[in-house]
Each structure stands twice: as structure tokens, then as C-alpha cells.
Amino acid sequence: MKILVALKQVPDTETKIKVAADGKSLDPADVKWITSPYDEYALEEAIRIKEGKGAEVMALSVGGDTAKDVLKNALALGADSAVLLKGDGQGDAFAVAQMIAAYAKDKGFDLILCGNKGLGGDNAAMGPMLAELLGVAQANVVVKLELGEGTFKAEREIEGGSEVVEGALPAVITAQKGLNEPRYASLKGIMAAKKKTIEELDAAAVTAGAQVSALALPPERPAGRLLQGDAPAQAQALLQALKDEAKVF
Amino acid sequence: MFPRFTDDQTAVRDAARDFAQSEIAPGAAARDASGEFAKDIFQQLGEMGFMGMTVPEAYGGAGVDFLSYILALEQVAYADASVAVAMSVNNSVACAPILAFGTEAQKQKYLKPLANGEVMGGFMLTEPDAGSDAAALKTRATRVEGGWKLNGAKAWITNGGVARYFVTMARTDPDKGKKGISAFILDASQPGVVMGRPEEKMGLRSSKTVMVALEDAFVPEDAILGKPGDGLKVAFGGLDGGRIGIAAQALGIAQRAMDESVAYAKARISFGKPIGEHQMIQTYLAEMEARLQAARLLVYRAASLKGAGRTCTVEAATAKLFTTESAVWICDRAVQIHGGYGYSREYTVERLYRDVRVTTIYEGTSEIQRMVIARELLK
Structure with missing residues (x-):
């Protein structure tokens, strides 16, 4: 069984985000990059399948040199090989889906796993687009996955409940929190990963479906207001403010 | 660099x-x-x-x-x-x-x-009446069919009650002094190894430290470590590594105290400004950082030598002495910077202050480290 895991590099949640001078991209200075947590569930699931029934796991990322760290980490965790598609999706999920589809289409993957969305961008679009481009089945926001002989059964989160879908492999499955508990890399894995090489290829030339025209931080929160007077006066002022200004009543 | x-x-x-x-x-x-x-x-x-x-x-x-x-x-x-x-x-x-x-x-x-x-594993050398003076240990190992029986008391045993195998020093020959001590691998999962209640320590509260009674504890023939009489050689063979390890532990605690203090100095306001803007707090922070950086270099240097297989007894002793003494001082200043809050369990530095204290005591006291260094100087 061959599994491809698509991993995205995203800014750490603790990073203080700054908009670059062009007004439509992130300022990469001082950004600490991590693997998108949803992709970590995808990778963990692939490794568990490998440990359970045996599989060959390939990790893939689209990006520049810094995306290599994500792949190194995947190798340390147990991926057998890693591919870096050198290219820039410019924040467009369709562009990235086309790059990955162009690479994966003739490789005979039985299963493609990725996060249900990339942390930060929150498009939740790349996985479904990839499945459509490859013409294979898909199940998204998956919290439980079982594989049969050439089939899959996935439990997915839907609004207010859960849904179980079954289908034939190959398929694209996008992972949701709850699918598993990702492990930490062992020292042995980290050392072994250093001996493995990351294959670097130029990503296919694609046409973006959408372009980012502007990126802005939320407006700064106005300063709080201190109510004056004794308790009844403060309660009165608060009630007034909730009615007239916040309009909650 | x-x-x-x-x-x-x-x-x-x-x-x-x-x-x-x-x-x-x-x-x-x-x-x-x-x-x-x-x-x-x-x-x-x-x-x-x-x-x-x-x-x-x-x-x-x-x-x-x-x-x-x-x-x-x-x-x-x-x-x-x-x-x-x-x-x-x-x-x-x-x-x-x-x-x-x-x-x-x-x-x-x-x-x-x-x-x-x-x-998990542990180490049983220290006894109630043999600490720094390890050669004074009294635990007896007597020959029996198929191995040895150990009898005696061991004190301050880290990982007691949670570890399975202990490298244990006992006297195989009462007449030979230092040369009459042997090292064994003792399996603690037998009735003859009696673990006492964990000590009520000032710090390192979740690490288990116990008194152990050995009552006819059996060690099979093939579990003697090295030759009979090699006990102190085995025990002291890992000493440099152990000392650098405790220095690294003190270094980690001190770095935490440093970071907590800097964060607090930026956040806490007194006399209308963050306390970090008061000159006396700056003096503390600067002095703490200077000692921390010096200690870090000593620890890494000793570790590099040890890793390269070079003799590092003096370097390890120096690293342990300076780092642990500095770490105790740094944690003390960290509490001072935190003022009344530093004396409260609510703040991390209170724990650090208690945890760090033992580092100048165990794995060779500061006094022993000074002795090791001075002996080398006067050789």
C-alpha cells in the first residue's frame, strides 16, 4: 500500500503576525514555522497504518527551502521518503492542489492524507480539490478511519453530528482533530532521518484560481471604559450602555 | 565561537x-x-x-x-x-x-x-553513615550458593520504589578497606529489598528518594559488575558524567529563574513604571545573566571533553561547583525580584528556589568539588 501525506508549513500560533510591505502577504521575518496541526493528524494516521498493516509512506510539501523542516520532521516520525515540490502557491488552494495532483497522478498512491485545513489560512479547500483533480473518492473532516481490502470507511464530523461514509480506494482523506494523538519523534527517528534525503522537484507550472488582493490585521481593540460611581450608579450606566451602545437588549 | x-x-x-x-x-x-x-x-x-x-x-x-x-x-x-x-x-x-x-x-x-x-534504574552507594566518605560503607555481601546475599542500609536512594535495577555497592571483604568493596546489579523486585517511605524533601518533590533496607537481598553469580574489589572503581567511574549532569540540571533551573525574572520585571509596576526600569533590579538581572552565561560555558566545555573521551575530572568538578552555587544564588535573586509573590506557591520561582538547593549537595557536595580542584592544583 502506498500512502502520500501532504504537509503544509504554517506560522506557529504563538508567532506575532505581521503583514509584509506589499500589503498582501505575511512578513516572514521572525516567523517560527511548524507543521499545520491538522496535517500532523494525517501523518500520524499514515504511520499507524504502516505499523498496523504495512505501507510505504511518502511525505510531500509545496514551498521553498524552509518547508524542508516539515519534511525532516515527517521523516523523523516514520515517513519512508519525502518530496519537496519547489513552488509558491501564493496562498491559493487551487494552485497547490494542481501542483500536488500533477505530481501524484501516475504514482499509484492508494491513499492520500492531509489536514482538513491549513492552520491560519483555514480554506479547507486543497484536499477536496486534489481529490477532484485526481478523480478519486474523498472524505473530509475525518475523525475515524478504517481500511478494508481496497475500501475505506470514514467517520466525519458534520454540523451537529457525525456521518459515516464508505468508498473505494484510492481516496483523499482529510484529517480532523480527534483522529489520533500524534507522537513525538524519537531520538532514533531523528538520527535516522538525517541519513534520508529529501527529493526536490520543481512544482508544475499552474494557473492560480484566486489571488490575494489584500491582507490586514484586525483593527486594534479600543481601550476599555471604567464606569464611575457607586454600585447602583455603575449598574445603571452598564445597563444603559448595553441597551444604547452594544444593543444587546 | x-x-x-x-x-x-x-x-x-x-x-x-x-x-x-x-x-x-x-x-x-x-x-x-x-x-x-x-x-x-x-x-x-x-x-x-x-x-x-x-x-x-x-x-x-x-x-x-x-x-x-x-x-x-x-x-x-x-x-x-x-x-x-x-x-x-x-x-x-x-x-x-x-x-x-x-x-x-x-x-x-x-x-x-x-x-x-x-x-528504570538507580544507584545505591550512600549509606546513613557513608556519604561523601563512600569508602566507609558497611553493607555486606556474603557468598551463598549461586551468588551473594546483601545486608545493610542504603540512604538517599533516588528512584527508590519506582526503579527495578540498582547498581549497588557492598563490602565483599571486610578486611580490605577500599579494595574490599564490589559492585552488583541488584534487582529490587524481591522481598529482601525493602523500600522505606519517600523522604519529605524541601524540593524535587515528585522525585522519589528513599531509605532502603537490604535483608538477605540475593544477587546471582552473573550480576557482579566488574571483578570483586572493583566496587569503588565502578562507583567513581561515572562520577564526572554524573557531576556534569547535575550541573546541567542546575543550569536549566537557573535559566528558568532568569526567564521568569525578566518577564516579571517587565510586567510588574511599582512607583509608576515596570520594576525592570529600576536600577537595582537591573543590577540583579545583569549579574544573574553574567553568572548564567559563564556557568553554561563551563558545563558545555566539560561535556565536550567528556564526550571526546578526554580526562575531565577538574573541568567536571569546576562546572558543578560554579554552576550549582551560581544557580542557588540566581534563584535566590529571582525570589527577591518577585518580592512577596516570590515567596508564594503561586509563582514558579518559589519552586525553583527549593528545587535548586540540593544541587550543591548531591552528586558530590561543593566542598568535595573544591577538594577535587584544589588537590589537582597542588599536585
Whole structure:
């Protein structure tokens, strides 16, 4: 069984985000990059399948040199090989889906796993687009996955409940929190990963479906207001403010 | 520039830091309050390879160099010094002597499970009346059919009650003084090894330290470590490594105290400005940082020498003396900077102040380190 895991590099949640001078991209200075947590569930699931029934796991990322760290980490965790598609999706999920589809289409993957969305961008679009481009089945926001002989059964989160879908492999499955508990890399894995090489290829030339025209931080929160007077006066002022200004009543 | 780390060393340090920050640090205050041993954390540390770091992979270890181990220990101590000491004992004084002095069969039987985290290990040298003066130990090992029987009392045994195998020193020949002591690998899962109640310590509350009574504790023929009479050689063989390990533990605690103090100095307002803008607080912070940086270089230098297989007795003693004494001072200043809050359990520095205190005492007191250094100078 061959599994491809698509991993995205995203800014750490603790990073203080700054908009670059062009007004439509992130300022990469001082950004600490991590693997998108949803992709970590995808990778963990692939490794568990490998440990359970045996599989060959390939990790893939689209990006520049810094995306290599994500792949190194995947190798340390147990991926057998890693591919870096050198290219820039410019924040467009369709562009990235086309790059990955162009690479994966003739490789005979039985299963493609990725996060249900990339942390930060929150498009939740790349996985479904990839499945459509490859013409294979898909199940998204998956919290439980079982594989049969050439089939899959996935439990997915839907609004207010859960849904179980079954289908034939190959398929694209996008992972949701709850699918598993990702492990930490062992020292042995980290050392072994250093001996493995990351294959670097130029990503296919694609046409973006959408372009980012502007990126802005939320407006700064106005300063709080201190109510004056004794308790009844403060309660009165608060009630007034909730009615007239916040309009909650 | 020194130190310059290899990619491997950086990778190990970062892995240790990630795990320590995400999994060890969050529960440290709760474990300090309850005294609960961090069983699950050690399970994970074992699976990841942190319990037998310098042991070759063939014997279940991670096969990394000594400086990598020291960097990892520092990161763990930064998160929780109680976890660091148990990890240090397993690596430095349980795994290391068996790796250095054990037979192939002993390595397969005892070292493997200790290094891969299946079981934990410890070290029994100190007795109620033999601490720094280890050669005064009285525990007797007498010949019996198929091995030895051990009788006596051991004190201040780290990992007591949680570890399975202990490298244990006992007297095989009462007439030969220092040369009459032998080292054994003692299996604590027998009725003859009686663990006392954990000591009520000032700090390192979730590390288990106990008094042990040995009552006809059996050690089979093939579990003597080295030759009869080699006991102190085995016991002292890992001393330099153990001292550098405790220096790294103190370094981690001190760095935490430093970071907590800087954060507090920026946030706490007095006389209308952050206390970090008061000159006296700045003096403390600067002095703390200077000592911290000096200590770090000493620890890394001693670890580099040890990793290269060079003699490092004086360097290890110097690193331990300076780092632990500085760390105690740094934690004391950290409490002072925090004012009344530093005296409260609500703030991390209160725990650090208690945890750090023992580092100038165990694994060779500061007085012993001074003796080692001075002897070398006067040789």
C-alpha cells in the first residue's frame, strides 16, 4: 500500500503576525514555522497504518527551502521518503492542489492524507480539490478511519453530528482533530532521518484560481471604559450602555 | 565561537525542548504540590530514547553523544527539575556503569531494558553513615550458593520504589578497606529489598528518594559488575558524567529563574513604571545573566571533553561547583525580584528556589568539588 501525506508549513500560533510591505502577504521575518496541526493528524494516521498493516509512506510539501523542516520532521516520525515540490502557491488552494495532483497522478498512491485545513489560512479547500483533480473518492473532516481490502470507511464530523461514509480506494482523506494523538519523534527517528534525503522537484507550472488582493490585521481593540460611581450608579450606566451602545437588549 | 553545536546536537536539544515544554512543564507545579511521580512522562521519555541517551542503539539506547545528553537534560530541568534528576540518575549512574563495566550478557539483560525505558534504574552507594566518605560503607555481601546475599542500609536512594535495577555497592571483604568493596546489579523486585517511605524533601518533590533496607537481598553469580574489589572503581567511574549532569540540571533551573525574572520585571509596576526600569533590579538581572552565561560555558566545555573521551575530572568538578552555587544564588535573586509573590506557591520561582538547593549537595557536595580542584592544583 502506498500512502502520500501532504504537509503544509504554517506560522506557529504563538508567532506575532505581521503583514509584509506589499500589503498582501505575511512578513516572514521572525516567523517560527511548524507543521499545520491538522496535517500532523494525517501523518500520524499514515504511520499507524504502516505499523498496523504495512505501507510505504511518502511525505510531500509545496514551498521553498524552509518547508524542508516539515519534511525532516515527517521523516523523523516514520515517513519512508519525502518530496519537496519547489513552488509558491501564493496562498491559493487551487494552485497547490494542481501542483500536488500533477505530481501524484501516475504514482499509484492508494491513499492520500492531509489536514482538513491549513492552520491560519483555514480554506479547507486543497484536499477536496486534489481529490477532484485526481478523480478519486474523498472524505473530509475525518475523525475515524478504517481500511478494508481496497475500501475505506470514514467517520466525519458534520454540523451537529457525525456521518459515516464508505468508498473505494484510492481516496483523499482529510484529517480532523480527534483522529489520533500524534507522537513525538524519537531520538532514533531523528538520527535516522538525517541519513534520508529529501527529493526536490520543481512544482508544475499552474494557473492560480484566486489571488490575494489584500491582507490586514484586525483593527486594534479600543481601550476599555471604567464606569464611575457607586454600585447602583455603575449598574445603571452598564445597563444603559448595553441597551444604547452594544444593543444587546 | 564556542560552543558550536553539530546538527545532531541541535536536533536533540530541540526535540527535548519541544517535549519538555509541551508535556513536562504544564504539570510541574501540580506534581510539586502532590509529590506524584511522573510515571507517564518517563514512559514517553523512554520510548523517545531519553533514558539511555549515550547507550549504543544495539543496547536499546539512542546512541547520541554526551553533549547532546547534557543539552537534553538542561531542557528537561528547565521544565521540571524533579523529572530531570530521575532521568539523570537513569542515564548517568545506572546505564553508564553497566555500559562501561558490564559483560555482554549483562548488557543484554539489564542495560537494554534500562536504556529503552522498559524499566528504570538507580544507584545505591550512600549509606546513613557513608556519604561523601563512600569508602566507609558497611553493607555486606556474603557468598551463598549461586551468588551473594546483601545486608545493610542504603540512604538517599533516588528512584527508590519506582526503579527495578540498582547498581549497588557492598563490602565483599571486610578486611580490605577500599579494595574490599564490589559492585552488583541488584534487582529490587524481591522481598529482601525493602523500600522505606519517600523522604519529605524541601524540593524535587515528585522525585522519589528513599531509605532502603537490604535483608538477605540475593544477587546471582552473573550480576557482579566488574571483578570483586572493583566496587569503588565502578562507583567513581561515572562520577564526572554524573557531576556534569547535575550541573546541567542546575543550569536549566537557573535559566528558568532568569526567564521568569525578566518577564516579571517587565510586567510588574511599582512607583509608576515596570520594576525592570529600576536600577537595582537591573543590577540583579545583569549579574544573574553574567553568572548564567559563564556557568553554561563551563558545563558545555566539560561535556565536550567528556564526550571526546578526554580526562575531565577538574573541568567536571569546576562546572558543578560554579554552576550549582551560581544557580542557588540566581534563584535566590529571582525570589527577591518577585518580592512577596516570590515567596508564594503561586509563582514558579518559589519552586525553583527549593528545587535548586540540593544541587550543591548531591552528586558530590561543593566542598568535595573544591577538594577535587584544589588537590589537582597542588599536585
